[in-house]
Amino acid sequence: MLIKINNLHVSVNETEIIKGLNLTIGEGEVHAIMGPNGSGKSTLAQTLAGHPNYDVTAGTVEFAGQNLLDLAADERARAGIFLGFQYPVEISGVSNIYMLKAALNARRKAAGKPEIDAVEFMRFVKEKAALMKLDQKFLTRGVNEGFSGGEKKRNEIFQMAVLEPKFAILDETDSGLDIDALKVVANGVNQQRDDKCSVLLITHYQRLLDYIQPDFVHVLANGQIIRSGDKDLALELEANGYDEILAAAKA
Amino acid sequence: MSSKQTDVKDLIERKYEHGFITDIETDTVPPGLDEDVIRLISRKKGEPQFMLDWRLKSFKHWQTMSKPNWAKLNIAPINYQDISYFSAPKRPEDGPQSLDEVDPKLLETYEKLGIPLHERARLAGVAVDAVFDSVSVTTTFKGKLAEAGVIFCPFSEAVINHPELIERYLGTVVPYRDNFFAALNSAVFSDGSFVYIPKGVRCPMELSTYFRINAANTGQFERTLIIADEGSHVSYLEGCTAPMRDENQLHAAVVELVAEQDAEIKYSTVQNWYPGDEEGRGGIYNFVTKRGDCRGDRSKVSWTQVEAGSAITWKYPSCILRGNGSIGEFYSVAVTNNLQQADTGTKMVHIGKNTKSTIISKGISAGRAQNTYRGLVKIFPTADNARNYTQCDSLLMGNQCGAHTFPYMEIKNPNAVVEHEATTSKIADDQLFYCQQRGLSEEDAVNMIVNGFCKEVFRELPMEFAVEAQALMNVSLEGAVG
Ligand SMILES: Nc1ncnc2c1ncn2[C@@H]1O[C@H](COP(=O)(O)OP(=O)(O)OP(=O)(O)O)[C@@H](O)[C@H]1O
């Protein structure tokens, strides 16, 4: 077991969004979370990553034997949590690889390792960029500066590949991707999975799950997981929408 | 306020109350300013008559002027009679005798800035052993420069050894009548640097390297004159990233640059005078007049500044683009934190044909600081095909600080092309969170974002200073977020 979320309640600006959520994810498992707009998927993702605007009002989250909620966002990141943002921000003037190098070294430092050698870093980064079919010109451009929607998403996965997290939360990384990019992204995720990284995939579309076979699929509605199943649940949702499941949950 | 102005005038006109005694033997003149003080300064320095005459003219003119009020600055009144206008260099035994006696906070800052150990002592005012290894380095530099025919010496030495150059160029770029502080400086300036690059010579080194080893304590009324003769080239760096201690609150420097035909002068400044404490007490007032005269055709003057220190900064390094095809550039980062105030910018005056200017200004405010960009682009009717590009970006940290932009334009030639872009942004919480999510601490995240913001300016700095400037930014903004 890598992460265990127990009875989680989260409020934003005094409004409760997550209302008693339970979820356990094992090492190397891929869990997909689906659910209607506004159901709280991104809220869950931001909360796990430690965004200060999200108040945890009750519940516990255990991550790799630690109390996750005790850690600040950067500590969580260094402990191995990665969030692929639904809306990655632009940081002008800071090159993509500059930030990555700083991030990588911050992790190494926390792990008591020396800074990465510059040459080795470049080799490593270029290899990962090639894997993600990311043109090298993106390495030296400002972080997400002027990137297209799809390029931003691909850049998130590229960063994940470089940072090699233990647990990756990917918030609608598939939205806005063309078919080729979708395959590339899926390929990147599968590679992580082979390296024993656990993944929480937030998505609206069954399509992604054709390329990344999830171990579990959960439906999040109104701040709770109302149903869990295997990959067939995604197919069912694709065919019937949420109405039936929502009605069943209410009943 | 007019009442304030009369106060100043009263003070200026009032004789030193306790009677002024001219004692040539003492090394420090009592506070106060009148013609006798100026005569004394000039005599102590062994100056030729023309220099004294010029100082006196400047003083007379200064007495008719009043302090400028147009800047967006809140300046406590300065009593010009409380200042001592001449003091001999401090004797080593007056300062701390070892680093153990120096404020640990200051040492901590040096550490963070990566200042080499042997330099820390000098900066902190510790008496440094005379045989410390830069002496031989200095001699090597001197030899190299002399070989190239470059003159580089303290201003006061140039007055004695090269009076013809001083007489020919002094005050031709910044006349003593130019403004209140320039007039004061012209009357009482202590020392500074003089540079002359002969025709066709490319100065064999960054003058910074040399300067950093030698020029401590240049004083509060510094005067610098750099002349680049036809086809020559020089890069000069003033200042230091380390916070300089100075008991003098008022600094009023003048810098004049002359670029003859096809000559190029690159002047970089890193200013980090004491900014005062968190309540703004005790910081330096930095009122500087800097101007470059592109006299010859195709000449170029490029200013790069990183302004991080001082309680108040009032400074507009400018270019007079007289020569046809001449080029002026201004790259600036001004950072203000706590109660610091900066009113800075540039003037680009296009007179010659096909003249070009570029202005890149980056203002960063944090705490309760106020940061103003003030720039003038002036295109004369004679300046056919003049071009200007101006970009002013402001970055705000927190919501108690202010950023202001005053771009003035006077365009008298219809075929000029003048472009202006301005942005104001905040370090967004989402940007910080994004960086933190990747594993950076909040402090590192802020530093990274700020340095990214300043990049276009930092890359104009000589290499080793770009690195120091980044470190300086980080130290200046410490605690600005969170
Ligand atoms: N900062 C905030 N202030 C106020 N309300 C918020 C804030 N953040 C989220 N919410 C609200 O919380 C609810 C859940 O939002 P969230 O972004 O988690 O939904 P989501 O499931 O990710 O939806 P989508 O599928 O559209 O991405 C929404 O109603 C949203 O408006």
Ligand SMILES: [Mg+2]
């Ligand atoms: Mg969402």
